[in-house]
Amino acid sequence: MRVYLDNSATTPVAPEVLEAMLPYFIENMGNAQSVHSFGQRAKAALESARRQVAGLIGASPTEIVFVSGGTEADNMAIRGVAEASRDVGRHIITTQIEHPAVLATCEELEREGFRVTFLPVSSRGLVDLDELRAAVCDETILVSIMHANNEIGVIQPIEKVAEVVAEARASGARRLLLHSDAVQSVGKIRVDVNELGVDLLSVSAHKIHGPKGVGCLYVRKGTRLTKLMYGGHHERDRRPGTENIPAIVGFGRAAEMAADQLDSRARLTSELRDYLERQIMERARNVRINGDAAYRLPNVSNMSFAGVDGESLLIALDLKGVAVSTGSACASGSLEPSHVLKALGLDRAVIRGSLRFSLSAFNTREEIDFAISTLAGTIARLEEMSADQ
Ligand code: PLP
Numbered sequence: 001m002r003v004y005l006d007n008s009a010t011t012p013v014a015p016e017v018l019e020a021m022l023p024y025f026i027e028n029m030g031n032a033q034s035v036h037s038f039g040q041r042a043k044a045a046l047e048s049a050r051r052q053v054a055g056l057i058g059a060s061p062t063e064i065v066f067v068s069g070g071t072e073a074d075n076m077a078i079r080g081v082a083e084a085s086r087d088v089g090r091h092i093i094t095t096q097i098e099h100p101a102v103l104a105t106c107e108e109l110e111r112e113g114f115r116v117t118f119l120p121v122s123s124r125g126l127v128d129l130d131e132l133r134a135a136v137c138d139e140t141i142l143v144s145i146m147h148a149n150n151e152i153g154v155i156q157p158i159e160k161v162a163e164v165v166a167e168a169r170a171s172g173a174r175r176l177l178l179h180s181d182a183v184q185s186v187g188k189i190r191v192d193v194n195e196l197g198v199d200l201l202s203v204s205a206h207k208i209h210g211p212k213g214v215g216c217l218y219v220r221k222g223t224r225l226t227k228l229m230y231g232g233h234h235e236r237d238r239r240p241g242t243e244n245i246p247a248i249v250g251f252g253r254a255a256e257m258a259a260d261q262l263d264s265r266a267r268l269t270s271e272l273r274d275y276l277e278r279q280i281m282e283r284a285r286n287v288r289i290n291g292d293a294a295y296r297l298p299n300v301s302n303m304s305f306a307g308v309d310g311e312s313l314l315i316a317l318d319l320k321g322v323a324v325s326t327g328s329a330c331a332s333g334s335l336e337p338s339h340v341l342k343a344l345g346l347d348r349a350v351i352r353g354s355l356r357f358s359l360s361a362f363n364t365r366e367e368i369d370f371a372i373s374t375l376a377g378t379i380a381r382l383e384e385m386s387a388d389q
Contacts, residue, residue: 049252
């Protein structure tokens with residue numbers, strides 16, 4: 001049996017998504033900018049996908065800019081605001097637990113003369129709103145706080161962050177904008193741009209059973225944003241380049257399915273996730289769950305196994321057919337301990353023994369049972385081995 005429990009890294013494309021994409025490779029291969037019927041068909045598919053994606057996040061279709069994925073959406077939001085607002089201020093606020101797409105963009109802007117505040121988080125992974133309030137000043141042009149974290153699944157109170165941003169706007173920081181990286185939350189929990197009160201929001205298709213290499217940036221109407229690339233006038237002049245119609249069509253279908261199945265997917269994955277956690281807590285000694293238990297995505301569990309090396313555990317599990325991850329896909333493979341778990345204040349040993357299990361609605365109870373018995377057996381063996389040393 002092969003069990004895939006690394007759905008925060010990427011998800012399998014849903015069969016319905018693939019089916020929707022296929023006609024756009026050969027029969028309907030037109031360039032959406034062309035005037036002839038091939039072009040018109042591609043254009044119609046592009047606009048239909050835009051409506052589907054907008055529907056998933058409560059946006060208007062004209063506020064959706066298709067891009068190459070979450071990384072580009074984050075870069076576009078942060079650099080786009082920085083360039084557009086540098087004449088009014090050069091201060092950006094983000095958190096210590098963002099994805100590298102946000103962190104590295106902010107670090108680069110620091111080198112270019114911007115000031116960036118990286119807010120700490122509590123031991124459960126939550127941002128403190130008073131610290132945010134204290135950090136905002138008249139020079140602040142952007143607050144970028146992720147909706148759900150990719151390593152621990154903790155959900156930040158973005159609605160409350162938006163209230164702080166609104167207060168700051170009313171008292172001096174007039175051009176202040178709010179961006180949220182919602183790559184992990186969209187399709188897992190309800191995400192509505194108006195309820196959240198964001199100006200910019202990043203989404204990626206491959207986390208919701210869509211294809212890789214496509215995503216979008218939600219840009220609230222009227223938001224000042226400098227574009228990253230120059231070329232044609234695609235995407236309302238925000239993002240040039242011939243549109244990747246098959247991928248965008250797949251993204252649209254995946255978004256539509258995620259909206260239709262939001263509750264059932266959340267119920268299924270949280271039941272399986274909770275069952276996995278209960279069983280592991282019963283069978284293994286010294287297990288802890290990292291991150292806030294209440295404000296957490298339904299499909300993610302980050303657990304630490306004391307005295308066990310997470311990397312060895314990951315490899316041993318993989319050999320037996322169970323795919324999990326230590327932290328994020330981007331951080332694993334590097335020897336650096338997870339910056340997210342470090343920000344929670346965890347000991348190096350606890351961080352070393354941590355694994356992320358991330359489920360999708362494609363997982364079954366049989367798979368989770370297999371993962372539980374494999375994990376329990378492997379931990380017992382690794383504990384014995386380290387006791388012998
Ligand atoms: N932001 C978060 C929170 C993510 O988890 C990821 C992907 O792992 C990204 C951004 C980057 O998205 P993409 O892989 O589409 O570039």
